[in-house]
Amino acid sequence: MSRSIQPLLEAYGKLIREYVDQYLTSQPKAPYLHDLLADYPRRGGKLMRPCICMAHARAFGGRLEDAIPFAAAVEILHNALLIHDDIQDESVERRGLPTLHALHGVPLAINAGDAMLLMAFGPLLDNVGRRGGALARRILEVTRRMARETAEGQALDIGWRQDNRHDITTADYLTMVLKKTAWMATIWPAQVGMLLGTHGLVDPEAVVRFGFFLGAIFQIQDDLLNFSSEAAYGKEPRGDLFEAKRTLLLIHVRSQCNHHQRRQLDHFMCLRRQERTADSVAWLADLMVSKGSPDYARMVAESLAGAARHEFIRAYGHLPDSQDKDFIEDLVPWVFNRTT
């Protein structure tokens, strides 16, 4: 089912990686900054986001070479947000190596993240103007929406933990996932690609529902991978539990606890990160397994995969058959079954 994924990830990924590396390191070597900029991109992420952008541009009739700078902008912005995200979450591992702030300290990591955030708009602005005012305006509109939604989602994720919120529902979680994950990871890259491919002649809202379901499956699978702590995952094992992230597993287990377990769980959630021990995290993991929380999360992801397939037909059914269209469709089972 996912046969079209790997060839395109490799082919498009190579082009994007070269462009990003050249763009981030083309300036004269600036001390305390130069090496930090290309660090995360060189660690070899999946490049799912920029490949979504390129596949959409191609599936909607655009040229591959025209889409590369825009896809590179998507990847640079994603890496910039990862740097800040790791600091906010106090994460210690990213793509199998220590996080940037763990290596260089928080101030330099924030600075590198800021630089990348602004540099990400370089390829976007350099190329969007040549294509006419109407297209430029539409691409900037969807970019502005993505920036707003992503910031709102991140604020929910951090704020819930900061305020020790225990009453988060599945609807709250899906809202947070839509904003924090889906807009940046799936909806925005798809919108930029389809606007490029059609010279701005389509409604970018057409892909929002599909992008949301795809992004939600991606996030739930991420929660499950973090929980299972397989070696290939590349992040701190069970880091979400150490951070008491309001994941679907945590929401579910709390709803299934008896009174005594719930009191213990609420106490765990109120602790600061450094106060949560490996033993207490192991206790929570066992509790989640005993209450069927991972199974529940898998089932929700599977349900959302069905909805994503339904929305795919609505949004892309009219497009002519192509490798890029297959890639977009196959993303659904791929994000659901991924191991990294």
Next chain:
Amino acid sequence: MSENQTGMNPEAAQDGRWHRPPPEREKPLRSAWSDGVMPMGGRPITETVEDTIRTAYRVIGENIRQGHDAAERFGWENTRGATDPSRDLGTLASRMIQLGREMATTYFDAMDLLLQEADQRRGDRERPRGQAGEPPPPDTQRGRDDADEPH
């Protein structure tokens, strides 16, 4: 294949036919999600799935509605600031048409003035041949258009 491997009841084989041992369960074991009987969080699977999808569509529907509202507000504010390029093009086209009309009117007015001036000069050239205080020839007073008309 041995009896142990097949799980057949050796006693029942006396009639010459193999029989399976009676099942321990009283009803079929159904664990697939689609059967809707496996409890998940105390509720059947189908109910949980439906709830999730309903919630997800509600979440995305609300987000899209908010996006529409924001776009409408921004679009209205935008008309007072930076305008839509296509709208700009329409305005420019209207201005060009208006300028064209004004150019045409100005052109005909200018031609009219030039012709009047030419008539005036012709009259001035003819005047020294007549006497002082004589009225000018009638055709130069009335203009070109009615010059051949009867008085």
